[in-house]
Amino acid sequence: MLQAVKSANPGSGDEPWVGRSIERVEDAALLSGRGRFIDDLGVQPGTLHATILGSPHAHADILSIDVEAAKRLPGVAAVLTGSDVKAVTTSLVVGVKAPVECWPIAMDRVRYVGEPVALVVATDRARAEDAAELISVEYRPRGAVVDPLGTLAPGAPVLHDGFPGNLASDRYFRYGDPEKAFAEAPHRFSIDIRYPRNSCTPIETYGVVASHDAGEDAYEVLANFQGPFSIHTVIARALKVPGNRLRLRTPPDSGGSFGVKQGVFPYIVLIAAAARVTGRPVKWIEDRLEHLTASVSATNRATTLAAAVAADGKILALDWDQVEDCGAHLRAPEPATLYRMHGNLTGAYDIRHVKIRNRVVVTNKTPTGLNRGFGGPQVYFALERLVQRIAIGLGLDPLDVIKRNLIDAGAFPYRTATGALLDSGNYQEAVALAVEQGRLAELKAKRDEARAQGRLYGIGFTAVVEPSVSNMGYITTVLTAAERRKAGPKNGAQATATVGLDPVGSVTVHVASVPQGQGHRTVLSQVVADVFGLQPGDIRVNTEIDTAKDAWSIASGNYASRFAAAVAGTAKLAAERVAGRLARIAASQLNVEAADIVFAKGFVASRHNPENRIAFSRVAALSHWSPGSLPDDAGQTIRETVFWTPPELTPPDDEDRINSSLCHGFIFDFCGVEIDPTTLETRIDRYVTMHDCGTILHPGMVNGQIRGGFAQALGAALFEEYAYAEDGSFLTGTLADYLLPTTTEVPEPEIFHMETPSPFTPLGAKGVGEGNCMSTPVCIANAVADALGVADITLPLVPARLAELVRGAEPPPPDGGAIATPAREGDRRLRGEGAASVKGAPEQVWAMLLDPATLQSVIPGCQSVDKITDTHFRADVTLGIGPVSGRYRADVELFDLDPPRAVTLRGGATGALGFGNAEGRITLAPDGNSGTKLTYSYDAAIGGKVASIGGRLLDGATRVIIGQFFTALARKAGGGGAEGSSFSLFAVLAKVASLFGGRR
């Protein structure tokens, strides 16, 4: 084997390119509107466009789907429902052993709001959306469950028969002797955590363009998928083709992902199926409502964590009980979020005894998937909150408890109790540097001063190990050792890089890293330029992937912070392999030993006699033009592909120890926060973050990753939650409901670095992109807990939640008049009652209530009222809302008629904007003054899209409108005449819906 030459050029005085913050090669195009994102690329003429009809219900049986009217609309090529998709695909594989299916579209039952129910394919998107509104789906709602512990309760609605009691997996682990440690420890501390659902929400949504070649039964897909390409196997299997008949490509640019675009894969299956059914290419670009409602999210988790603790704060053992909520389906690679951190459940601490119970549950929420931090935020929130509680409980300084437990600097590589091999670090030094450079003493003085003035000021600390480069085998820890033996071994993480030299000697690099904005092309040009003694501008890097032509493997893609540690290092290895051969060729031409060859300033030269040299491009081109003149042992230098997988990534052993990741960076954060005593708004005063991510390849990009992760973590700490009502309605379907941090909320973190190279990676680099998503939420929570002096803190730290902590629950509004009673806790049904005096006699009012002609004339946009029976009415209502109109079908029945004294009305309305149902009881009594006293009570529920896009206003507005309606009814009836209004449940529902507009 040829020996690789040194990449740097010692003695020349030239600094290597790696380690410099050079300008990015990506930026010129992106800054001038010439980016090539998926929706910027042209498509084949005749390409069709898809839209998806999502479920308005969190849990319901589909009784029927009528697509005839949609199909008749001009321009519509096809409408696919579950059975159509089932005819050409098979279920997605599920990551645990259980008899459940997982389809990308609902078959006969919906299990979360937004779950695809039908797919419309038409000549353009607007026509597809027009047609989707004509699809009529009849649902029979089931009880929904959204809470991870509630879903385990006896009697909870069951989502999948194959997951009895909604439990998809239940595993116990034991490392060391935790029982003994707990029995003997002087102290035991415990904490209960509810970590919320959130998502890093890239600004570019999902996009897929798919086509199918019926002759070869082969699919071509372009999607802004980000990997891991293990998912390629899942997609191919679902499409019922071998991997070589699924050509998956990515566009040159992708508008952010942060893990989220892994979740496009069920939609790849759907759109590919539509391409097969229609025989035409089909394109789908997700819209924001679809994205927030039904793309993917991080898991929410209920955790109980207990620690056995010595008197000095030393943690002797941990007892984890984690209940992971993966939403309605266990989609690949879940339950990976739960197991990604398995080797790191002891964090940065030396804790030898650990007990774990891991449960995975399903609930009526959107299925989960990759999200920056991936399991880290959930774990560290529990662990680092507990560390603070231990300190408070023992009367110690939280920082002292952290320091007491840190892994010793001399212990690396350090094997954790649960199996991770921590590669390198010096945590004590990192903490000391941060304390000094970040001026902790000054911050403490500031806190003292603020508190002396009666202000709410707190300081929080976090120490975190940031894993990167995932072991492809860690997910198999969810299986028992016996199940793993049966399934065959899974381990490693193949990275690939190709370096090519063309006939004029210019250098091209290709990797399967699928960047989503991180600047991989720039860093790779630096790495390879150093090896060849060239300028970064001489190296052209391509990071698009085409599974039909490129080198790739299941670990390919952009996740688990693997680029710097694995991919960039592999590119270095590939370049060195080519350089080794070039050195042999040059040596023969320059009549020197290969060991004497150096690459510098565009030349290949003798180290001892730099004048004896040859242009790089000449040597590089030789394999093309004159292979006969190469030395026999040199081999070709045209193209070299290196596959690299670290030997440290072994499969789980029989005791369930797993080295879940290759590299482990270290982060130590502290921050000062001040809370406004009136508004309870949290302001970050100062945030200090110390990182040791090994060798830094590009300081500007490393800091960019830290700042970006910090901003997203700040959002997770203070604002963001994918909120669901108890009935499973999704309440945060717009960016006005799902609040993201903006320029006015994000301060600049004070970033410090230490570099302890990883001995396990070619460049010494470790991942850095996810760390603050793990450390920052809990650091801020610890500071807020410190400021408020409270023990339990739940994210996000919105002022309303802090107000409850500080001041107790908000008192109910004062009684009076016809004010609706507040909704009961955990119940989205709205109840209210009221009374009004009407001038006409009860008989007159009664007649109006039962007259369809009156109804038709007064309901806004009413097309028709059909009187099915004397007491059963059906109406079609079209509501124009701005430029958008939506069709509703309303159904009302009258019960318990007691003319002219009382009647009960019960009914519902469904349409593109959602659904509602209500029941009202009206009583009419003579008021003794030739008029009528009308009293009413109602009970209404509204869900679907209106709940998602207007949830923040919906409940209050509904109450107001219902109240207004009855008041108006009384007034109109009092005026008498045929023009008078009348009681109509669908008018009420339609009015509510009209408040919230639709979108296209």
Added chain:
Amino acid sequence: MTRLKADQRHSVRFSLNGKSVEGEAEPRMLLSDFLRHQLGATGTHVGCEHGVCGACTIVVDGMLTRSCLTLAAQVDGCDLKTVEGLAPSADRLGVLQQAFRRNHALQCGFCTAGILMSLDHYLASNRAPTEAEIRDLLSGHICRCTGYTPIIQAALEAAAELASSKKETSDA
């Protein structure tokens, strides 16, 4: 005001970055879609379609405008400026764009076009903005990659550079 027929396409003409352009649009077609899919001006991106994220921001008749909340038919006869009009030539970047590149003020670049348009518009009439003013201006844009600080830094640097070059020009 002309009443357009909902089911027909209507001719829409306007000036885009100094050049007159023309296309056909149904009355319901959004300006962002018209720019991107009818005219091929794909530099303007669509992130939320409800006016919150700011990615689609362009300048219409001197006013910052969310092109996702504007109908194509509304800008008939108007003067539009988009990100494609910022660079002095295809192979050169303008002062603001260079400052963005120098400061790593973008990562994925998807939201960048809208931010550049807001800043370009603002800096034209505000020579010496403070950090607080830039932060206030850009609070109508969401960026998920950068954490914003490099964007603020780039804007302040560009403002300083623009101010000094203006000064030089006026001194000369």
